[in-house]
Every structure is written in C-alpha cells, then in structure tokens.
Amino acid sequence: DAKTTQPPSMDCAEGRAANLPCNHSTISGNEYVYWYRQIHSQGPQYIIHGLKNNETNEMASLIITEDRKSSTLILPHATLRDTAVYYCIVRPIWNAGNMLTFGGGTRLMVKP
C-alpha cells in the first residue's frame, strides 16, 4: 500500500473549519483515500473515502488534488467533540483482507 504523510498535530478554534492535509505522493490509480478518526478511549470511526472526485457526507468533505498526490479532509464547523486523532489511509480498490495500514495520524485539538 502507498504510504501517507500527515502533520502530527493541529489546533482549530471551535466553530471554524478544520482542514487536515495528507500527502500520498506514491498513490496508484487503483487506490482509494480513506479517512478514519479515533476519539480518546474509543475505537476508530470511519469518516469518508474517495478515489478521484471530491466527496461530501454528513461528517466531512474530502478534497483530492487533480494529480491525486494529496488530499484534505474538511470538518466545516469543528466542535469540541471533534478532538481526535485523524488517520489518512491509502488502500487498493480490491483488498481481499481489507488490510488497512494505519500510520501516526494527526492529533486535532479543537479549542473553545
């Protein structure tokens, strides 16, 4: 699987948009970008995934650059409950074992 690079930590003011970057310069054409987050004392939570096009759901938006070498997860109005470690993961479209390789992630701190 292609590797990802994320900043280790970020701060965001409550109510503002949180923009979390991820570099995946070695991604191949048959690999998705997935985002999960892990709130303290909980298991990871799926957020969103995409292949080439930008995606939006009730939790977040995912913006993927045209060359697919990087992406940004956007939480439009961050709340204190969004404080968590956010993981950007690249995985093949067909991945029989659903084997996700979690890296270090970005620790997002949402402050009042």
Add this chain to the structure above:
Amino acid sequence: ETGVTQTPRHLVMGMTNKKSLKCEQHLGHNAMYWYKQSAKKPLELMFVYNFKEQTENNSVPSRFSPECPNSSHLFLHLHTLQPEDSALYLCASSRGPNSPLHFGNGTRLTVT
C-alpha cells in the same frame, strides 16, 4: 453506539491465565476483524474472517486463538500471554472485504 460491542472493556490477567475477548456486531456485516493497538504504535491487523472463514492471519503468535462461530460473533482466546501483549484489542466488522470498517471501543488488556 457503534453497532460493534466488545466485552469486557478492561481485563487484567496473569501470564498463566486463560481468558477470552468477545465481540458482537448488530450491523448484518459478513466480515470481522481483530486489531491490536499498542502504546505509541500504529494499529496492527491480527485476523480477518469473511463469512466465518479465516482469510488472514497476520503472523500472530499461537497464544492468540480466534474463533468465529457465526457472522455476528468473534472471539479472541488468550493463553500464556506476555506482558508485552498488554494493549487495546479492537474488533471491527464490514459489509464485505472492501467496505469501510466499523470498530468497537476495544478491550484494554493488561498482562501482569
């Protein structure tokens, strides 16, 4: 509520004990997984079950023994563990092997 329930939430066991971790999912998913999360290390995939059949064993020592009696239940049987096996053990499920994972909140295991 994630739809994936793990019990117990906390477990302390000696190296000579035998214990079992339980996972139950109410999402109608067909694939179930065990992950291990140690302090300051990324999540590590341990086992994958698809339609009750084990499809992946990620070089896990035999002191960890999984069991999947049906698509809704997954167990991890533990015996003669080592202190370095202390970690957060996470269960996950997915609709299929290429679908997003839904995690439980884990069992915090301490081996003394």
